[in-house]
Amino acid sequence: MKAFKLIWRMILYRPVLYFFDGIFWTGVHTFPLLPGLITRLFFNHLTGEAAAGINTWTIIAMLFAVALGRICVILLGAWADSQHRFSMSALLRNNMLTHILKRPGAQAIPCSPGEAVSYFREDAEQAEDAISWTLDIVGNVLFAVVALWILISISARITFFVFVPLVAVMVIFNRATHKIEQYRQASREATAQVTGFLGETFSAVLAIQVAGAEARMVEHLSQLNEERRKLVLKDRAFNLLLDSVSSNAVSLGTGFILILASQAMSTGTFSVGDFALFVYYLDFVTGFSEFFGFFLAHFKQTSVSFDRMAEFLFKSPPAVLVEHNSLHLKGELPAIDVPLHNSTTELKSLEVRDLSFHYPGADRGVNGINLRVKAGEFVVITGRIGSGKSTFLKALLGLVQKDSGTITWNGQDVADPTDFFVPPRTAYASQVPILFSDPVRGNILLGQPEESVNISSAIHSAVLEPDLRQMEHGLDTLVGSRGVKLSGGQVQRVAAARMLARNASLLVFDDLSSALDVETEGLLWERVFKRPNVTCLVVSHRRPALRRADHIIVLKDGQVHDSGKLDELMERCEEMRLLWHG
């Protein structure tokens, strides 16, 4: 879909506000027609060509009346425009985020979060500007049409020569647009490199300080900055060149008008007042054609922005970007999904056959994995690093899109694991969980109503109580990057509590224990198993987990190397012994 169509869909999102915004801005842009006419009246009054009954004072009074009118529309315009602009970029951001959150979680964005944020920030702003400026274009066109009509009524011949250079400008612009897009893309990418790098730098600030690498990071940033400067300047140089072409074209037009006016003025058919009006309006025509050229260039750049934003949609059509979804700026907020169990969500058996997944462009991945989990079992996946343990869990849960293989839940085929493996069927704690800037309570509940969740039991099972006692505000302690820094183990315990609070049939732990001490880990397993109807699928190489396992699957090089009970495996499987003894 072309940028034009997308913009049109966005305009239709809040048509009433857009309409009033348009009325006000048309007012802002067309009011300057009047001072031109008043100026003409003034000169005609001086040279004695004006109607009787006009004096200098009435002319001055008219000027002030026009000014007050314009101020009114400016204020109204700011009121309407700020709201309209806000909802335009917010809609894009909303739709992008909504879509991202529907994607397989581990493949949700095609770049680093820092880079993604630059798309959310700049490209949405670019589209916001483009839409807001359509109103300025309407206002400017209206101004131009009325001005031309007035000018033609004075002298059609002179007016005609204003058009010639303008048409030439339009032709040049259309020919130049391809270049604009290319330069803009390059400078945007350079910007994303800079912001992406900044984001990574400040996420890794501890490691950088420990390594004493501050100066080198800054040096690398300077290099990226320098590349960006060059690309931005190229982008700008091209724009400036186009600007200069447009104003030159109008200057040439002005020159022609002077030549033509000289004949008319000599013969007395063209007054000084008429001349003043022509030059007054021409000044605006210059501005208009510059703005129009700028708008076209910006419009082209906006289509680059739409392309970039559409990258978040993967295979979905770009129209998804501009779907008319509510931003909930007023009134009730939408209800949060609360997982409720029914006959099909309780796990009886989970079966995986021939599951394969490979990271795009890499050999790494998992191949032909088979697995069976029955209700109440504790199944452990083990193997050395890089053997594909985490990758397998992600492919199973639809956090990455599997290449092939079938998954059945209680004997039924699972068509879309990404949407299927969520609470109340499954809950998951990742290897490196992310907590959000919110109190501990919010991080555990993730929006579930507190009364529907036994939060204290989740905290107890996750062995989080001793940590909470240490924190000044307990459950209300703000954590995440804006709050108290938790230790790696604490983050994992909060993530465990978060998972347990989902009340899911199948709990999936990706090496949750790796930052826990053994005693705490033992306690955690013990408590998790006291919970009713618990089935666990766990990645671990720790002994407490392996001992407890009903079934162990040993992965090696992305494939099932062996599987069975611990004592069987210890007997027959060299890899298992290696993993156990270290």
Next chain:
Amino acid sequence: MKVALKHYTDLLAKYVRPQWRRVALLGLLIVLSLTLQLAKPQILRIFIDTANGTSHANLGYTALLFMIVALKSSAVTAYSKYVSEDVGWTATNLLRRDVTAHCLSLDMSFQKAHTSGEMIERIDGDVNKLSLFFSQFVMGIVVNVLLLVGVLVLLFHEDYRVGLALSVFAIIAVAVLTLLRDIAVPHWTLDRQQSGLFFGFLTEHLAGTEDIRANGAASYVMKRFYLRLREWLPTRMKAYIAGTTMWSASTFTFTLGNAIAFGFGAYLWRSHAITIGTVYLIVHYTELLRRPIDQIRTQLQELQRASAGITRINELLNIKSKVQDGHGVELTPGPLAIEFENVTFNYEDDDTVLDDISFTLEPGKVLGLLGRTGSGKTTLARLLLRLYDPATGEIRLGGKSIRDPKLTHLRQKVTMVTQDVQLFQATVRENLTFFNNEIPDAKILEILHDLGLDSWLTTLPEGLETMLSSGSAGLSAGEAQLLALARCFLTEPSVVILDEASSRLDPATEQLIERAITKLLHNRTGVIIAHRLDTVERADDILILENGKIVEHGARLELSSNPSSRFSTLLTTGLKELFA
């Protein structure tokens, strides 16, 4: 909140002065472009008076002259804008570099309080607004003030009364605008704060999509998104409306200017003091004042946004690190003794994390640090690197206080493998060396070999030059940790801290790197924070922490042979894995 002029001039002096040649060129271009702009109305006056006179001989030439002047004027203006843009970007790149360097030097209490998304917003977003400051201030305000002055001088030249009246008008206009200047700044600051919170929120949640998705929290995240929007919208509206008050004021003020020009023009024309061409010139010049004043208005608006940026950047630059750099004592080469003397530490207003810690570790020895999660092990290690400074007490390395050496020197001598491994979107080499290009390939390859990463390296399409993505797709957490260990090797430290370095390694892989760690610890002082007892088997001394206090410290062999020690109790429980 009035941003002192000094902040602007300080910034200008610091970041623009180094480019004085280009600035001088810019000045030249500006003067030329102004002269051409001022010449245009003069040509028009000649044109009108000639057209209204008896001889029309030179009208064609006058029109041609106008065209030439207009063409030159726009070319010069475009070029000067380009040069100013270049100056602006060069200056803000320097500023970005300085702000980043400053923020990276701040201690952990600052880093904990700011998300990386917020830092992007502050370092890139705010500084981008400042690039407007450079380009708007130089190209906009300076040019327009010069144009304003030029127009007034030429009006004086026509008639002192007109010149005087319009000068008074210009002064009033500028005064009114200056008075209104600071109205919008606090609103824009609030707006930028909201924007910082919003994009911080996004960064965090875009990083956590895996957790969100698999725990069915998408609708919750969307709700928080909507709440952010609700908080931001009113701030944005106020900022916009506050911004337009200046525009309204200038519209009104300028009408006053037109009225003055009309009044004086009509009066002088009636008293036959001036020609109709000169009346036109006065009206046209007054009209010409509209541009500078109108633009000074919008440029001041932009400057207001930039002011908000300057305020925030100054706030940032004024934050002093609680960890002050040392004055530059050199630590002796070779392994260093570690001494803690009555060290007490607590994170802001929290309970004491370390309480009166004193111990000594001989040079070249290895200390096994044991304790429950939260007992203060990691904190102790961080103090050694001066990521924080102790509240009381002193830490010495090789007999010298660690407050004395430069931080870069200290952190080159002391290195740590942390629990969280952060990778950059950069090549494998850059990830390993932290962008230090001076480390030869042979050395990197040797270390990767020692760590058993050769086979991993051969799977990479471009070897060391392969780009890693920041999400480290295709890289297991264990491999990432091995890379972190490799980083540590490359710095050739005197003291090595392994902080739960093995936590994500499976035993098989761990065995693989045992040898490498032995090599790493050879002839170095080591501190190992471990979860498992076999990890501390290589330790010479053992130190057990509980609630921030030392509960046991001594030589490992002594402790293990003393049946009443905690350590031997641990050894005899049969569980080879430790409580902490």
